[in-house]
Structures are given as structure tokens and as C-alpha cells.
Amino acid sequence: MxxxxxxxxxxxxxxxxxxxxxxxxxxxxxxxxxxxxxxxxxxxxxxxxxxxxxxxxxxxxxxxxxxxxxxxxxxxxxxxxxxxxxxxxxxxxxxxxxxxxxxxxxxxxxxxxxxxxxxxxxxxxxxxxxxxxxxxxxxxxxxxxxxxxxxxxxxxxxxxxxxxxxxxxxxxxxxxxxxxxxxxxxxxxxxxxxxxxxxxxxxxxxxxxRKLYLPLDWQEAVIRAAITLKLCAYEETGAIVAALTTSVPEFPESGRNWDYRYCWIRDAYYVVRALNRLGAVDILENYLGYLRNLVDASAGGHVQPVYGVGLEAEIDERIVESVEGYRGMRPVRVGNQAREHLQHDVYGQIVLPLVQSFYDQRLLRPGTIDDFRALEKVGDRAYEMHDQVDAGLWEFRTIARVHTYSSVMCWAACDRLAKAAEHLGLADRAGHWRARAATIRERIEKEAFLEDEGRFAASFGNRELDASLLQMTDLGFLDPMDPRQVATFDAIERDLKKGPYLFRYVEPDDFGEPETAFNFCTFWFIEALHLNGRDAEAREIFEQMLSRRTHAGLLSEDISLNDHELWGNYPQTYSLVGIINCAILLSRSWTDVR
Incomplete structure (x- = not known):
């Protein structure tokens, strides 16, 4: 078989x-x-x-x-x-x-x-x-x-x-x-x-x-995604893994076989947003505790892109020869080299979820002033690293640039700390973080913007595109109708969209040219269509994505353009979050059934 x-x-x-x-x-x-x-x-x-x-x-x-x-x-x-x-x-x-x-x-x-x-x-x-x-x-x-x-x-x-x-x-x-x-x-x-x-x-x-918030439409899809997201949680520590498998390749014989049985910090903002939309406070609060432990462990210094479910930093990558691999496609990897990478978006990914604890009255353990002081150390690191080269969101193994998405996440860290400080009555700290956010914004607008095309590039001083630029709107950096964002969206739609699906990027990377679309990026594109007032198109593509799910109602990381076969590790947390977020955004209102 x-x-x-x-x-x-x-x-x-x-x-x-x-x-x-x-x-x-x-x-x-x-x-x-x-x-x-x-x-x-x-x-x-x-x-x-x-x-x-x-x-x-x-x-x-x-x-x-x-x-x-x-x-x-x-x-x-x-x-x-x-x-x-x-x-x-x-x-x-x-x-x-x-x-x-x-x-x-x-x-x-x-x-x-x-x-x-x-x-x-x-x-x-x-x-x-x-x-x-x-x-x-x-x-x-x-x-x-x-x-x-x-x-x-x-x-x-x-x-x-x-x-x-x-x-x-x-x-x-x-x-x-x-x-x-x-x-x-x-x-x-x-x-x-x-x-x-x-x-x-x-x-x-x-x-x-029965305690979840569900949209009027696509309830079966949201319920299944929510249950499976909970299954990806390691309750003892609060960690949520990227997937339950290792080494299912992104496409046949690609060598892009990774171990996803760990907790990626890059997922944090998106996971928490989905949990909020579901009202799944039990998973949410436990996950915030996991992130607070990472804040303590980092002590204002380097934060890895990925950790073990028990907060382990040492998850060194190795190759095992004892199994043939998925359909005989080696290598089979245990551990993940990404833990060695520099990935500066992680500082925003930690700050954005954790500032919620200063506002959310549902939590058994609300955020404290001491928590804020500890989180400021992460903000200091974000400010320090916002214009430094890294491996980027997609964890390039041999390509180091100042990635726009990483810088925008560092801006978001400072921006949210300013707002949290104001909420906590810390006026001096609010002013401090607003000034830092303004400095980062100015740098991004200068270094990543292409005047001749009126759009942003994926890295400072370069011209390439990647799908993460769609998040400049979601993160609050740009209004969706800002001409610069409209031009960026148009370029992404033109160059990265293949059929109904979106690629992360199309430039060759460490392993050559990508051949499969990245499911979470397609969900980002659906959200962007919604924000641009193109709901009919958004719903059509969302329905197509739902039709590609397994009989269990789930998606992996990637999808083939030709035969629509699923590739990459499974079930993919990013894809579960995409189903939840898009369904809630695009659903009719409950008032429509009155």
C-alpha cells in the first residue's frame, strides 16, 4: 500500500x-x-x-x-x-x-x-x-x-x-x-x-x-480544524507543534524533508489570533505560559526560531537511515537545523501574543507589570535586530538578507509595547516605544520600498517578492487601501499566484525552484482579498481549498498544482489556522438567519 x-x-x-x-x-x-x-x-x-x-x-x-x-x-x-x-x-x-x-x-x-x-x-x-x-x-x-x-x-x-x-x-x-x-x-x-x-x-x-465560537458558515471545517489544533498541543508545557510528522517532502524527491514536531515561534501570532477567534481560552492561556517561559530563558538575548515541546533549545538535526522515508524519499530528519538560524521576526511573534495578557479579563493569570518589564527586553532585542540580516520567515539555509517581514514584525513588537504601556499607565515607556516604532518604520519605508514600481520588496535593497508582504496590512503597518500596499498586492497576485494557489516565493532557494504552493500563503491571499473588498473571489478560493482537504477534513503544508496532491508535513498547524481565520472572516453574520 x-x-x-x-x-x-x-x-x-x-x-x-x-x-x-x-x-x-x-x-x-x-x-x-x-x-x-x-x-x-x-x-x-x-x-x-x-x-x-x-x-x-x-x-x-x-x-x-x-x-x-x-x-x-x-x-x-x-x-x-x-x-x-x-x-x-x-x-x-x-x-x-x-x-x-x-x-x-x-x-x-x-x-x-x-x-x-x-x-x-x-x-x-x-x-x-x-x-x-x-x-x-x-x-x-x-x-x-x-x-x-x-x-x-x-x-x-x-x-x-x-x-x-x-x-x-x-x-x-x-x-x-x-x-x-x-x-x-x-x-x-x-x-x-x-x-x-x-x-x-x-x-x-x-x-x-460546544464552548467554541463558530461562524455561521463552514462550521464542520472549523470544528475539525479546532479539534486538530488542540491535538497539536502538548498540554504539559503549552507548546503547539507545527505538525505531527517529520520528513514528508514538500514535493517529490525535493530533499525539502523537515522535522516539524517542534514549536515554531513564527506560528505564535497566527495561532493566538485563531484561538481568540474561536474563544479557545484553555489552549490560549497554556500557550501564553509556554511563551513566557521562553521570555525568561532568553533574558533579553537571542531567541531561536524553534524549540522543543519541553522548551528544549538543543534540537540538533540528524539524518536517520533506518527507514526508507515517505514513499522511499530520503532523507528522514530528526531535529531541525532552523534552531541555529537567526530569524528576527520571532521577537514580534513573542510580543504580539503576550501583550494580550494585559487586556484579556478572561485569563486566570492576567499580565503584570513585571511581565511587561520582562517583555520589554524582547522589545529591546527587536529594536536592535530590525535592520540586521537573517534567514527570514522561510528559513533560508544559505541566503541571508534584511527581510522586510522580519523588520515589520520588529516594528510591530515596539508598536504593541507602546500601546500596552499606555494601557498600563506607563506614559514614559509608551513614548519610548512609540519613538522606536517610528524609527523602524522610517527605515523600512526607505530601504524596502521600490519607487519605480511603487511597491515593497521582500528584503532591503532588493526587488524579490514573497507572500509575507501581504502581512503588512494584517500587522497594522499599512492600510489595505494604501497605494503602496495595493501595488504590492497586485505584484504578488501577478507573480506568486498560480491558479487559485499562492507560492511563498518563486525565486530559486537553497534547493532550487519551489514546485508546490504553500497552503498558508493561499489563506493569507484569501484574507487579503477580503480586506480589498473582493469577497466573492475570496470565498471561491476558500471553497477550493476546503475541497482539497483529506477525508479527515485537514490539510498538510503544500499542494501540487497539477494533481492537487498534498505534500509536506501533516496535519499542518499553519493550515489549520488558515481554515479557522478565513472561515470566520468570510462567513455570513449570525444575524442573517433572523
Missing amino acids: TPNLDLAPIGNCAVSALVDRRGRFVWACAPRVDGDPVFSALMDGNDPDHGFWDVDLEGCVDVQQAYVRNTPVLRTVMTAADGASLELLDFAPRHPKHSRTYRPLAFGRVLRPLSGAPRVTVRLRPSADWGARRAETTSGSNHVRYLCTDVTFRLTTDCPVSHVLNERTFRLEKPLAFFFGPDEGYDQDVGPGVQAALDRTIGYWREWV
């Missing part, structure tokens, strides 16, 4: 897995999202020997799959040629227990016969040593232990253990439960216990969804 990205994530904000259309676990890492893959089949060719967990129905001719409404609980129904059918329910437990949220490093599966006499084979083959081998096993009367690389899992089940160990085909005559979790005893009857966890998990997610 050739791997593809038509996958459905399940998870509980501690652990996650990707399940394919036939109900097969093909990707999951432990003990954290950036850990060693327990299920590695996604990265190991067309017919892997291990790294998966499937339930095979003998004579299967049809498979239907969908989420249980408003949850990340996945239901797969398989039907055989003789009419026998079964139901498979997959989930990661998440529900209240003992006055806290129970979210173990565990997956639950409930297997039920629906009609006839289905004959099934359960194959549970976890990986170890980054997919190099099957995990070793030991077994007891109703459990099997799997010795993976950094964690030992225990399968507790009311299915005959020998059926699992020997991968024996058997007749499914009653419901069976499987709990694949920590290596400890299961302190209740496994069937009723897993069913109770399933019911409580469904209840938790439905209650969470």
Missing part, C-alpha cells in the same frame, strides 16, 4: 497517532510527539514489516471511515464480500478523573461485529530504534508488553492474547477491547473500562466544542 496523507489523527494532547483509511495506525511517537516512532509505517515504504497496528477483515470489499461527531474519535466500518461487517473505534483517552484531566500515554480500540460472522486478524507490530526493528515482546495471560525505544507499552485486552501474538485469523463474535498504554496493570475489567473511557472521551470533546 503506497503511503499517502489521507490520514486521520487521534490524540489527547499527550500522545497522538495517524490512522489510515483502513483503520491502520501508521504513525505515532512516544513518549512525546518528537520522540521515537512507535508506529513508523508512514516512513517505511510500501510494504513495511512492522511499525503499524491493523485489524484485517477477511474478504474486505468496502471501508467507510469518519469521526464521531465533534470529536477526534475515529469510526471505521469494514464490510466483506459475504456481507459480514465490523466497527472499529479508535481514540486516545481524555476526560475528567480525580479532579484532573486524564490523558495517559495510551490508545484505545473497540472492535465490534455489526453483521454476519466477520473473520479478522489483529496485527500489532510496534517499532523500535527509529523503525529499524520490531519491538521485543513478552506476554501474560491477558496482556503483551512491547519494549520500544524510550518507553515500554502494554497491550491489555479481552481478545485471546495468542490471537494477537500469533496474528491468528479468528471469528469475531462479540465486542473486543484493546488498551495500548503504560506498562502497568489495568485495574478494571478491560471491556467495560475501555468502553467507559471511550464514552467519557466523546463527552469531553463534545463539551469542549
Whole structure:
């Protein structure tokens, strides 16, 4: 079976897995999202020997799959040629227990016969040593232990253990439960216990969804994006990862295979904006705590573009040879060299979300004067670096320029600090930051503006375009009707838009010319169309983007122009945020249903 990205994530904000259309676990890492893959089949060719967990129905001719409404609980129904059918329910437990949220490093599966006499084979083959081998096993009367690389899992089940160990085909005559979790005893009857966890998990997610703000239009798309955004959160620290996978290439044989299982600071402003629009304060407040910890750690100095979910700075990049890569396309990378880069937009990306804490009365922990003083150190760094070369938003590995977007983000940091200081009654600090913002603005308008074309360039002293220039309006640097922004928008539409999709840039970079469109940039373009009063066009392109989602309602990082196939890591936080933001911007008002 050739791997593809038509996958459905399940998870509980501690652990996650990707399940394919036939109900097969093909990707999951432990003990954290950036850990060693327990299920590695996604990265190991067309017919892997291990790294998966499937339930095979003998004579299967049809498979239907969908989420249980408003949850990340996945239901797969398989039907055989003789009419026998079964139901498979997959989930990661998440529900209240003992006055806290129970979210173990565990997956639950409930297997039920629906009609006839289905004959099934359960194959549970976890990986170890980054997919190099099957995990070793030991077994007891109703459990099997799997010795993976950094964690030992225990399968507790009311299915005959020998059926699992020997991968024996058997007749499914009653419901069976499987709990694949920590290596400890299961302190209740496994069937009723897993069913109770399933019911409580469904209840938790439905209650969470009902507290969200939803637009009138595209509610299903927004709900699915919101749930999956929450699955990309590592709740223990508040981090939100860029994606759940590593090394899915941006396009075939491109070498642009990156590990996105980390927390990128460049995402912060956009993630927080989406969380605000959803009213998802639980994720928002936890994420702000993660950012405050980074502020403390930086102490006014350098901030990396990317950190580990446990706030680790050391996420050095290496290449593993133990798996073949997605569809055999190497390299497979663990870690990310971007942590070594200079990327000066990060200072604005930290300041913009955190100033919210000085205004937002919903938060359990509002911002304090001490928080403001700490944040000023980040502002000092933004001012210091606003006209210095960096790798830019797109993390060029061999191209260093003074990128306009980075400078605009540094301006935004100073601008928002001025406004926050005024709100806090710190008049002298407000004046200080206004003056700094004015200085940066003057420099950008002088160095990045092309008089002959009346537009801005992507870097100081050069002429190239990139899609991030659309954000000059969103960040408040320019009014959308400012002639300079109109000209910049027109140039981007002319040079970077291919069909309905937008490229980040079209100039060759470290790996040659890009061949796929960047989904988040297309969402930026949709927002820009809206701000320019072109709502009909914006809605048309948005609908096209929604039509390109997987059956799970999600998008990866990139899309091919010719066949519309998804490429890049999945599910992509940027793309989830794009769906949420555009749907809320473009939807009809709730007053339209009166």
C-alpha cells in the first residue's frame, strides 16, 4: 500500500497517532510527539514489516471511515464480500478523573461485529530504534508488553492474547477491547473500562466544542480544524507543534524533508489570533505560559526560531537511515537545523501574543507589570535586530538578507509595547516605544520600498517578492487601501499566484525552484482579498481549498498544482489556522438567519 496523507489523527494532547483509511495506525511517537516512532509505517515504504497496528477483515470489499461527531474519535466500518461487517473505534483517552484531566500515554480500540460472522486478524507490530526493528515482546495471560525505544507499552485486552501474538485469523463474535498504554496493570475489567473511557472521551470533546465560537458558515471545517489544533498541543508545557510528522517532502524527491514536531515561534501570532477567534481560552492561556517561559530563558538575548515541546533549545538535526522515508524519499530528519538560524521576526511573534495578557479579563493569570518589564527586553532585542540580516520567515539555509517581514514584525513588537504601556499607565515607556516604532518604520519605508514600481520588496535593497508582504496590512503597518500596499498586492497576485494557489516565493532557494504552493500563503491571499473588498473571489478560493482537504477534513503544508496532491508535513498547524481565520472572516453574520 503506497503511503499517502489521507490520514486521520487521534490524540489527547499527550500522545497522538495517524490512522489510515483502513483503520491502520501508521504513525505515532512516544513518549512525546518528537520522540521515537512507535508506529513508523508512514516512513517505511510500501510494504513495511512492522511499525503499524491493523485489524484485517477477511474478504474486505468496502471501508467507510469518519469521526464521531465533534470529536477526534475515529469510526471505521469494514464490510466483506459475504456481507459480514465490523466497527472499529479508535481514540486516545481524555476526560475528567480525580479532579484532573486524564490523558495517559495510551490508545484505545473497540472492535465490534455489526453483521454476519466477520473473520479478522489483529496485527500489532510496534517499532523500535527509529523503525529499524520490531519491538521485543513478552506476554501474560491477558496482556503483551512491547519494549520500544524510550518507553515500554502494554497491550491489555479481552481478545485471546495468542490471537494477537500469533496474528491468528479468528471469528469475531462479540465486542473486543484493546488498551495500548503504560506498562502497568489495568485495574478494571478491560471491556467495560475501555468502553467507559471511550464514552467519557466523546463527552469531553463534545463539551469542549460546544464552548467554541463558530461562524455561521463552514462550521464542520472549523470544528475539525479546532479539534486538530488542540491535538497539536502538548498540554504539559503549552507548546503547539507545527505538525505531527517529520520528513514528508514538500514535493517529490525535493530533499525539502523537515522535522516539524517542534514549536515554531513564527506560528505564535497566527495561532493566538485563531484561538481568540474561536474563544479557545484553555489552549490560549497554556500557550501564553509556554511563551513566557521562553521570555525568561532568553533574558533579553537571542531567541531561536524553534524549540522543543519541553522548551528544549538543543534540537540538533540528524539524518536517520533506518527507514526508507515517505514513499522511499530520503532523507528522514530528526531535529531541525532552523534552531541555529537567526530569524528576527520571532521577537514580534513573542510580543504580539503576550501583550494580550494585559487586556484579556478572561485569563486566570492576567499580565503584570513585571511581565511587561520582562517583555520589554524582547522589545529591546527587536529594536536592535530590525535592520540586521537573517534567514527570514522561510528559513533560508544559505541566503541571508534584511527581510522586510522580519523588520515589520520588529516594528510591530515596539508598536504593541507602546500601546500596552499606555494601557498600563506607563506614559514614559509608551513614548519610548512609540519613538522606536517610528524609527523602524522610517527605515523600512526607505530601504524596502521600490519607487519605480511603487511597491515593497521582500528584503532591503532588493526587488524579490514573497507572500509575507501581504502581512503588512494584517500587522497594522499599512492600510489595505494604501497605494503602496495595493501595488504590492497586485505584484504578488501577478507573480506568486498560480491558479487559485499562492507560492511563498518563486525565486530559486537553497534547493532550487519551489514546485508546490504553500497552503498558508493561499489563506493569507484569501484574507487579503477580503480586506480589498473582493469577497466573492475570496470565498471561491476558500471553497477550493476546503475541497482539497483529506477525508479527515485537514490539510498538510503544500499542494501540487497539477494533481492537487498534498505534500509536506501533516496535519499542518499553519493550515489549520488558515481554515479557522478565513472561515470566520468570510462567513455570513449570525444575524442573517433572523
